Amino acid sequence: MRFEEQRERLVEHELRLLGIRDEAVLRAMKEVPREAFVAEEMREFAYRNAPLAIGSGQTISQPLIVAHMAEALELAPDDKVLEIGAGSGYAAAVLSRIAKEVYTIERHRQLADTAAERLKRLGYENVEVRHGDGTRGWPEQAPFDAIVVAAGGPGIPSALLRQLSIGGRLVIPIGEELESQQLVRAVRRGEEDFEYDELGAVRFVPLIGEAGWPADEAIEKPTVSRGVVRPRLGLPDLIRDVAEPFESIEKLDFKPLLDRVGSARVVLIGEATHGTSEFYRIRAEITKALIERKDFNFVAVEADWPDAYRIHDFVTHKEREEPHAWEAFARFPTWMWRNHETLDFIHWLREHNLTRQASRRRVGFYGLDLYSLFTSIHRVLRYLEKVDPEAAEIARIRYGCLTPWEGDPANYGRAALTGRYRNCEAEAVRALQDLLKRRVDAAMRDGEELFDAQVNARLITDAEEYYRIMYYGSDESWNHRDTHMFRTMRLLLERYGDGAKAVIWAHNSHVGNAAATQFGKHGQLNIGQLCRQAFGAGAYLIGQGTDHGTVAAASLWEGAVEIKQVRPSHPDSYERAMHLTELNRFVLPLTKSKSPQLTAMLAKRRLERAIGVIYRPDTERQSHYFDASLPGQFDEWIWFDETSAVDPLTTLQAAEHEPAHPFAIIDR
Ligand code: SAH
Numbered sequence: 001m002r003f004e005e006q007r008e009r010l011v012e013h014e015l016r017l018l019g020i021r022d023e024a025v026l027r028a029m030k031e032v033p034r035e036a037f038v039a040e041e042m043r044e045f046a047y048r049n050a051p052l053a054i055g056s057g058q059t060i061s062q063p064l065i066v067a068h069m070a071e072a073l074e075l076a077p078d079d080k081v082l083e084i085g086a087g088s089g090y091a092a093a094v095l096s097r098i099a100k101e102v103y104t105i106e107r108h109r110q111l112a113d114t115a116a117e118r119l120k121r122l123g124y125e126n127v128e129v130r131h132g133d134g135t136r137g138w139p140e141q142a143p144f145d146a147i148v149v150a151a152g153g154p155g156i157p158s159a160l161l162r163q164l165s166i167g168g169r170l171v172i173p174i175g176e177e178l179e180s181q182q183l184v185r186a187v188r189r190g191e192e193d194f195e196y197d198e199l200g201a202v203r204f205v206p207l208i209g210e211a212g213w214p215a216d217e218a219i220e221k222p223t224v225s226r227g228v229v230r231p232r233l234g235l236p237d238l239i240r241d242v243a244e245p246f247e248s249i250e251k252l253d254f255k256p257l258l259d260r261v262g263s264a265r266v267v268l269i270g271e272a273t274h275g276t277s278e279f280y281r282i283r284a285e286i287t288k289a290l291i292e293r294k295d296f297n298f299v300a301v302e303a304d305w306p307d308a309y310r311i312h313d314f315v316t317h318k319e320r321e322e323p324h325a326w327e328a329f330a331r332f333p334t335w336m337w338r339n340h341e342t343l344d345f346i347h348w349l350r351e352h353n354l355t356r357q358a359s360r361r362r363v364g365f366y367g368l369d370l371y372s373l374f375t376s377i378h379r380v381l382r383y384l385e386k387v388d389p390e391a392a393e394i395a396r397i398r399y400g401c402l403t404p405w406e407g408d409p410a411n412y413g414r415a416a417l418t419g420r421y422r423n424c425e426a427e428a429v430r431a432l433q434d435l436l437k438r439r440v441d442a443a444m445r446d447g448e449e450l451f452d453a454q455v456n457a458r459l460i461t462d463a464e465e466y467y468r469i470m471y472y473g474s475d476e477s478w479n480h481r482d483t484h485m486f487r488t489m490r491l492l493l494e495r496y497g498d499g500a501k502a503v504i505w506a507h508n509s510h511v512g513n514a515a516a517t518q519f520g521k522h523g524q525l526n527i528g529q530l531c532r533q534a535f536g537a538g539a540y541l542i543g544q545g546t547d548h549g550t551v552a553a554a555s556l557w558e559g560a561v562e563i564k565q566v567r568p569s570h571p572d573s574y575e576r577a578m579h580l581t582e583l584n585r586f587v588l589p590l591t592k593s594k595s596p597q598l599t600a601m602l603a604k605r606r607l608e609r610a611i612g613v614i615y616r617p618d619t620e621r622q623s624h625y626f627d628a629s630l631p632g633q634f635d636e637w638i639w640f641d642e643t644s645a646v647d648p649l650t651t652l653q654a655a656e657h658e659p660a661h662p663f664a665i666i667d668r
Helices: 003-015 023-031 040-045 063-072 090-096 109-121 158-162 215-220 235-242 255-261 277-294 305-315 340-354 373-387 389-399 409-418 425-437 445-469 474-496 527-538 574-579 596-603 617-624 651-655
Strands: 052-055 058-060 080-084 101-106 127-131 144-149 164-174 181-190 193-202 266-269 298-304 364-369 502-505 539-553 562-566 585-589 606-609 625-628 636-643
Touching: 003 023, 003 063, 023 063, 023 090, 040 052, 052 109, 063 090, 063 164, 063 181, 063 193, 080 090, 090 101, 090 109, 090 127, 101 109, 109 127, 158 164, 235 574, 235 585, 235 596, 255 277, 255 585, 266 277, 266 527, 277 340, 277 502, 277 539, 277 636, 298 305, 298 474, 305 340, 305 364, 305 373, 305 445, 364 474, 373 389, 373 445, 389 425, 409 445, 425 445, 445 474, 474 502, 474 527, 527 539, 539 574, 562 617, 574 606, 574 636, 617 625
Parallel strands: 080 101, 080 144, 101 127, 144 164, 266 502, 266 539, 298 364, 298 502, 539 636
Antiparallel strands: 052 058, 164 181, 181 193, 539 562, 585 636, 606 625
């Protein structure tokens, strides 16, 4: 990449995000070629946001710190500036693009000469370099509107304070140790009146001189390889302060998270994609902890009810007498649930449920979605045939209105809407009413089969409506779907009785309170929002995100699953801020954070990425980013900087399962 481009990226993608706001400073940083201030062999690193060696044991400061100090000086175009520690001359060049005149002093003669020659050659005519001890200032040119010291001293040299004009600003790193300092700003309010504030912890080479460190003491310490100078001002730094990093999912201590969940009744766990292994695995581990340590009663996921019910039967050890007539999780996108990550969890749950004697106490597994119109019709009819063949006949006639559209429910919606076909709403509703009138059949286990049939009948009425309103616009059908999911969850909570607790697994876009996103502004709602409204703090919302890696997704609807590369996150996104923490994995409390400052900074809207069952990297900005306010959406955020795709079951692997297994493939 050309240097100009690298410079542009450094400024736009890093400095801005790290908290630099002064446009004049950002412009100057974009103008000065940092590569011209370092040795030939260092040029390729010129735009790393890091300090670099410049000879004589000295360094050129990190771009961020140069920008940060320039910003703290609050320069005006007419200002006269003094710099102590010219080094390469780079910072002086930057300052010279913002202020009128710059005077800079360097104690190393060789560095001073090189800097003077270089600045002249590059055409910086308003900079003057002098060799000498900067702690005495430059009395001939005083007073200065701004003074900046690029080396760390034990205190503020009084000569420098004296050479400030009234209203002048002095920025200097000071500290009792040679190696670490506080960046301090002094403002001269009057002849003897100075105001001080601290700008953050930093790490500079020592200021050596009359009012600095004595030369011999400082020289004993190696001064070459400086650590990264890191002022604690940017969002990534604040995140790093609060984040709870973890080494691996297996080694994560869930205690702090569980403490924050507290007595919440519903815990919703989201994911930024439908195809990331880490999201599935940590979600499973959190869920296990909620089940084992907080007695959660069931898991309900963004999957079709009848399909997920196969898992429910499996994990609660309800082997059915007859083989299943249909294959579960067979519709697009099959990898979303038929994968090894989900398989591991349901096998764990099946084992876990053996420890629970009473079948009522067993932990259930359900689906909340409504894309199973016809499977649900078959399930209702199947149930009625068993318990009441006459009622089955009536239901069959009622649902007969819909059955011609099996395999193409979307076309039913369009045909009904344009009047080319009968609207089946009334029939579906009547069938549901008939089922709701039925009393719990004592012969059926706990009335469970009746409950299953009733939920299916509700699903049919909601799905029938869903396919009709799909054509009014996406907001309506989205809201209808999320409302259906929410109501199904409520039915389950009711069924489990007082104090029942649920874990919900769905995409971030369903889980994160929609009111805090751009969609909420347009009137979209989601399960997260409905839970927040219904349960308040009794709902705990967890989101998950990633910067880059691989993901399982299709290129178009009904398309084949592909393993795609996830692009590094957008510069204006939350993901980028997380990425810049340089932490690989962490849990970040948002609403229960110990740093209100962080929560406030995160609340400022940014972009957030959503990858669904389809991922189109080429149009990523338009198709996958939306704007949101993270702490408004979620109570907690889980971060994996790099992620990998879920591991879908191959047809062969699925076919190896016994027919009773929910992931079995049925021979047709
Ligand atoms: N601003 C420089 C980085 C400077 S590093 C750049 O952009 O490249 C700090 C510099 O301060 C070193 O070159 C060091 O030699 C110098 N220095 C330390 N004590 C000093 C003093 N008392 N007077 C002048 N320069 C000093």
